[in-house]
Amino acid sequence: MADVESTTACQPLSLTNARELLDSVDAFLLDCDGVIWKGDTLIDGVPETLEMLRSKGKKLVFVTNNSMKSRKQYAHKFQSLGIPVTEEEIFSSSFAAAMYLKVNEFPPQKNVYVIGGEGILEELKLAGFTGHGGPEDGAKTVQLKANTLFEHDKNVGAVVVGIDPNLNYYKLQYATLCIRENPGCIFIATNRDATGNMTDLQEWPGAGCMVAAVCGATEKEPIVVGKPSTFLMDFLQKKYNIPTSRMCMVGDRLDTDILFGQNAGCRTLLVLSGVTSQSTLQDPSNRIQPQIYTNQISDIFDLLKS
């Protein structure tokens, strides 16, 4: 008798598996960039799809690695795009960084140096921590002259690095000195996405670029709190009390979204509306396979609306 091997090949979304997915899932975890929007432009059919999922009693949770904004700022963005989403439904990597410090009892009298956007500083503040750096250091320059000593805050106990379109040598030296010279200083990466749809027409270097730069200068590896790390899953489970097997992660990146879903034991759905093309998905070198893939999230709506 021949061995029977159950293969779980990645399937395109169909009426059959879309129905099965909806029946077996209580919560959809949705990535934002490349799933909901590209830059500030909404992807076609998103509002009606989210509305349909809500109308069927599904919980919606937005899990984004983009740390530029805080949860509050993301809620505003959703609202400005005409999608009703509350702050509590958003789990951003900026929030994850602050929660990592809280859970690990980071001393509130210590400071946090930030390479990244305002969102990280805002989440740190909400969690009771004092951050500096970020946008305010974006215009600072360095003097490479004799007898000039670049001073840094010896009270920095953690450096958080996220995507930063205002990266410069000042910030790189600042973060490097904190990590190399402040005893016990921890190095947190919001995420390591190589690129992201920072605008609707193009991909741009993501947090993976800034994080790698700091790794390159410090020769240290960071603690990653965003996807594919499942650090946020504890918060999600406490809040919604849904087993991960009844959650579906929907995302456009294999190495963050789909891997996160797999790591957490969720169902996985890849959409091709972001950084992953069908040829990348089906390339023999790709070892991360979602359970289902489709062009864009509204395909669920189109299949099930009737």
Add this chain to the structure above:
Amino acid sequence: MADVESTTACQPLSLTNARELLDSVDAFLLDCDGVIWKGDTLIDGVPETLEMLRSKGKKLVFVTNNSMKSRKQYAHKFQSLGIPVTEEEIFSSSFAAAMYLKVNEFPPQKNVYVIGGEGILEELKLAGFTGHGGPEDGAKTVQLKANTLFEHDKNVGAVVVGIDPNLNYYKLQYATLCIRENPGCIFIATNRDATGNMTDLQEWPGAGCMVAAVCGATEKEPIVVGKPSTFLMDFLQKKYNIPTSRMCMVGDRLDTDILFGQNAGCRTLLVLSGVTSQSTLQDPSNRIQPQIYTNQISDIFDLLKS
């Protein structure tokens, strides 16, 4: 009978091994940052030491990973510090990048995009190539707005990345687009030093930081042309016709200078006047051992002057 294992432990410089070294070596390959100078400040005793080595008939070759300057600019720097060194005695990683393209028959009608200093652009020009980027892109900014397309030169066939104190998101996106989207575009790193003595008082992020940033965004690994790669050794050997066993590499970094010397089959001398401390050298986790170490290069002069 017990096995006898010949150990080649790293020895401190002494009168005995200094004499033996001079007797067995015809050329000294000298790193610059941390050996000759720190930033723009000469390290004590360098001029008399170099003079003594020359007076004993030793060839001097300056092999620097710092790509900020061209060979011509380095010769000026030496002269301004009162040390007579000619352009031909200098092998910088900026020169190495240009030579790599030449040796590999890079088409001169293609362009080269540069993250790094003027030195790289100058060496490219001397070798007959057209480079752009570098300092001129240091003040450029990006617009992360809808419908804005970041345009890049589709004729760029190589990206060269070296240390760049004017790194910004514009350059990172430019280099990333060339490497990801221009078919066959090659990615060259002048070197991957984590840090360097960009000023006399401090270490600063080195080319390893900028190179890692580009790796992080492109998910590609570069061709490294500076130390510890022995790419330049062919040029050195053709020029001086000295076997590598009769060369001594003198440097302050284990993972570039000393490894380069070992890779090439040279004698190796570590000086503690740069980025490596005695405790780092002797830490059990350090696996790169020079043959001899000493505080600074002038210790040779002090031992042998009498």
